[in-house]
Each structure stands twice: as C-alpha cells, then as structure tokens.
Amino acid sequence: MTTPDDLLQPTLGRHDSAANSIYSALTGYAASFFGGPMAGAAVALANAWRLKRLRTDWPLGVIALAATAGPLWWWYRGGAHWVAAYAGADAREVLFRVLGLGFFALAYGWHRQYYRNMALFGLSPPSGWIIGVAAVAIGLAVEFGLAAVLS
Numbered sequence: 001m002t003t004p005d006d007l008l009q010p011t012l013g014r015h016d017s018a019a020n021s022i023y024s025a026l027t028g029y030a031a032s033f034f035g036g037p038m039a040g041a042a043v044a045l046a047n048a049w050r051l052k053r054l055r056t057d058w059p060l061g062v063i064a065l066a067a068t069a070g071p072l073w074w075w076y077r078g079g080a081h082w083v084a085a086y087a088g089a090d091a092r093e094v095l096f097r098v099l100g101l102g103f104f105a106l107a108y109g110w111h112r113q114y115y116r117n118m119a120l121f122g123l124s125p126p127s128g129w130i131i132g133v134a135a136v137a138i139g140l141a142v143e144f145g146l147a148a149v150l151s
Contacts, residue, residue, distance in 0.1 A: 021118055022047040025108055027128030032104035035139025036096050037064040042135035043128075044107035051114060060107060067099050068139075069146055076150035096143065 023043055032040030041064030048057035074080060075092055083091050108115070118125065 020050050020052075021123040021125050022050050022111065022114055023128045023131055024125040025115055027125070027132045028107055029101075029104050031132045031135040031139070032100040032107070033097060034100075035136035036100040036143055037067040037103035037139070038142045039135040039139030040064060040100055040103040040107055042138050043131060044111065046131050046135075047111055047114070051111075057110065060110065063106065064103055067103055068142060071095060071099060072143070072146045072150055076147065100139075 023046060028040055028043040028047075031043045035042075041061050044060045045054065045057065048054045048060070075095070080091070083095075087094070
C-alpha cells in the first residue's frame with residue numbers, strides 16, 4: 001500500500017533514483033532547426049539515456065531516420081521538380097527546417113511530462129552546448145551523406 005509520502009517523490013528517472021534533469025527544450029529546438037530530424041533525435045535520445053528509458057524511446061531514432069531519408073529520396077528521385085521550379089533551389093533547405101521543427105514537436109510531446117517535472121522540482125537543465133553542436137554535426141552529416149548517395 002502506498003503512503004501519502006510516496007506521492008511527493010520525484011518521478012523523473014527510475015522510481016528508486018533521485019530526479020534527473022534532461023537537456024532543455026531550447027537545446028532540442030535549436031538542434032532540430034539547424035540539424036534536422038536526426039539532430040533532434042540525437043538530443044531526444046540523449047535525454048532518454050539520461051532518464052534511463054532508452055529501451056522505450058528508441059523509436060524516435062527510427063522516426064527521425066525515416067523523416068530524413070524519405071523526403072531526401074523523394075527530392076533526389078525526381079518527385080520535387082515542380083517544387084524546385086516554383087519555389088527555387090532553396091526549397092529543399094526550407095523543407096529540411098520544417099521537418100526538423102516537426103520532429104522537435106514530436107520529441108517535445110514525447111518528453112513533455114519530464115520537462116514539466118523539471119519545472120515543478122526547480123531543476124536546471126545541464127549545459128546543452130556540447131550535445132547541441134554534436135547533434136547538429138550528426139544531423140548535417142547524415143543529410144549530406146544521404147544527399148550524396150541519392151543524387
């Protein structure tokens with residue numbers, strides 16, 4: 001039977017551990033904007049690792065890979081000629097940014113409870129500069145690598 005004191009225990013991470021803080025939403029937002037879905041997945045999976053729930057959050061990586069490879073395949077296999085004709089050559093970059101922000105919205109929704117718990121407990125997130133820069137580098141490397149393979 002649970003006691004009323006059990007209701008006041010931190011819920012971040014495992015039940016027997018102290019509350020963990022995850023990287024801020026701004027880190028995920030910036031990484032997703034500049035590095036696309038793969039960069040957003042790198043930050044989201046780093047948060048999952050910090051929360052010790054990588055086993056349940058691994059689908060985020062698969063979704064990010066599909067959200068990167070699918071549109072790039074469509075773009076380079078001739079499906080986007082009309083988009084390039086009407087919107088110009090920079091339309092691919094706009095599409096890349098929109099996909100990144102869409103993936104950030106998905107990842108934020110996935111970890112929304114943990115962001116709220118951090119605010120409730122007054123936990124400050126760890127510095128996200130290193131993981132953010134590394135995530136953007138990973139995202140851009142995957143994008144340019146797939147672009148080179150598909151073009």
